[in-house]
Amino acid sequence: MNRIPIYIISGFLGSGKTRLLNRLLSHAPKSAVIINEFGATAIDQQLLREHKVPLSTLVGGCLCCQVRGSLAPILKNLRMAWDADNSYFERVIIETSGVANPEPVLDILFMDRWLSARYSLQGAIATVSAIMDEQNFERFPEVVAQIAWADTVVLTQTDLAQAWQQKQIQTKLDQLAPIATRLIAVQGAIDPDVIFNATKKFRPRRNHYVSELPQHEFSSISIHLETPIAWEQLHTALMQLITRYGQQLVRLKGVVYTPEQKQPLLVQGVAEKLYPSIRLPSRPSDDGIGRLVFISHGEIKGLSETLQALLQ
Numbered sequence: 290m291n292r293i294p295i296y297i298i299s300g301f302l303g304s305g306k307t308r309l310l311n312r313l314l315s316h317a318p319k320s321a322v323i324i325n326e327f328g329a330t331a332i333d334q335q336l337l338r339e340h341k342v343p344l345s346t347l348v349g350g351c352l353c354c355q356v357r358g359s360l361a362p363i364l365k366n367l368r369m370a371w372d373a374d375n376s377y378f379e380r381v382i383i384e385t386s387g388v389a390n391p392e393p394v395l396d397i398l399f400m401d402r403w404l405s406a407r408y409s410l411q412g413a414i415a416t417v418s419a420i421m422d423e424q425n426f427e428r429f430p431e432v433v434a435q436i437a438w439a440d441t442v443v444l445t446q447t448d449l450a451q452a453w454q455q456k457q458i459q460t461k462l463d464q465l466a467p468i469a470t471r472l473i474a475v476q477g478a479i480d481p482d483v484i485f486n487a488t489k490k491f492r493p494r495r496n497h498y499v500s501e502l503p504q505h506e507f508s509s510i511s512i513h514l515e516t517p518i519a520w521e522q523l524h525t526a527l528m529q530l531i532t533r534y535g536q537q538l539v540r541l542k543g544v545v546y547t548p549e550q551k552q553p554l555l556v557q558g559v560a561e562k563l564y565p566s567i568r569l570p571s572r573p574s575d576d577g578i579g580r581l582v583f584i585s586h587g588e589i590k591g592l593s594e595t596l597q598a599l600l601q
């Protein structure tokens with residue numbers, strides 16, 4: 290039986306998974322994509338709106354735990370669609386949430402006999418930001434697990450990193466993923482052949498790193514903005530939130546509307562840094578309601594009220 294190649298992209302919150310996926314899809318448009326977002330509101334699909342690929346989104350929990358049960362049915366449906374018409378797509382790419390431990394996800398592919406007969410895992414890829422705080426390796430066991438399970442590690446955001454940061458992260462990767470293929474991708478730019486046509490690696494299980502991770506200590510809050518807000522005002526408010534909650538606020542992202550322009554604006558922040566916002570092309574389905582997702586380490590009480598007050 291022909292098995293469909295499957296690729297898993299993991300990597301910590303804001304490490305550049307979606308950016309990489311976006312670029313990969315430009316080279317490999319015949320891909321079915323499954324995206325998992327920890328927050329309750331889907332944002333990443335907005336970044337992929339230019340691609341006309343079969344896209345499934347799992348939100349409101351992590352693929353390794355809360356929404357794990359949904360993966361097999363999606364893969365089964367995709368396979369049945371492919372059996373009916375195999376020109377539909379040539380591979381499946383799964384982007385896990387930034388807090389996922391890849392092991393339970395890989396287990397689904399290996400343990401479910403129906404799936405393992407029909408899908409072949411071709412790559413476990415982890416994106417790692419060159420500007421990630423080194424303390425994250427201690428703070429978040431998920432980061433270590435993602436790297437330890439990867440057969441390809443893609444170092445991202447090197448354009449933002451100082452030489453010492455790059456050296457520090459490379460040393461860490463030497464320890465955690467000594468035999469993984471290591472690539473550098475600025476803004477997701479990568480030779481797709483290295484991902485899609487690489488010889489498959491068989492890696493021994495590394496139980497000492499990853500078998501039992503503690504429960505996630507992350508929390509997410511989704512906020513809707515019913516009316517457009519001037520970008521300058523929103524930007525100031527978000528900067529104030531970032532300063533106020535510091536390292537506890539690990540990730541923010543969203544799609545918002547401003548009175549200045551009709552097109553929605555994509556907002557991205559990672560670890561005390563707000564990235565330049567990006568105008569997205571308009572679509573008929575744009576509803577004018579802004580959506581922001583905040584992911585924190587531990588619950589931040591009153592974040593929504595604080596933002597509303599800052600926007601008064």
Ligand SMILES: Nc1nc2c(ncn2[C@@H]2O[C@H](COP(=O)(O)OP(=O)(O)OP(=O)(O)O)[C@@H](O)[C@H]2O)c(=O)[nH]1
Pocket residue numbers: 300301302303304305306307308309333386387416445446447448449474475476477540542557559564565
């Ligand atoms: N300067 C620079 N920015 C990058 C690079 N890669 C990604 N980014 C930016 O980093 C931010 C986060 O990238 P994403 O691709 O959304 O990260 P992610 O891992 O998908 O994030 P989550 O899904 O929330 O975990 C975005 O603003 C990207 O445009 C890079 O190589 N250089």
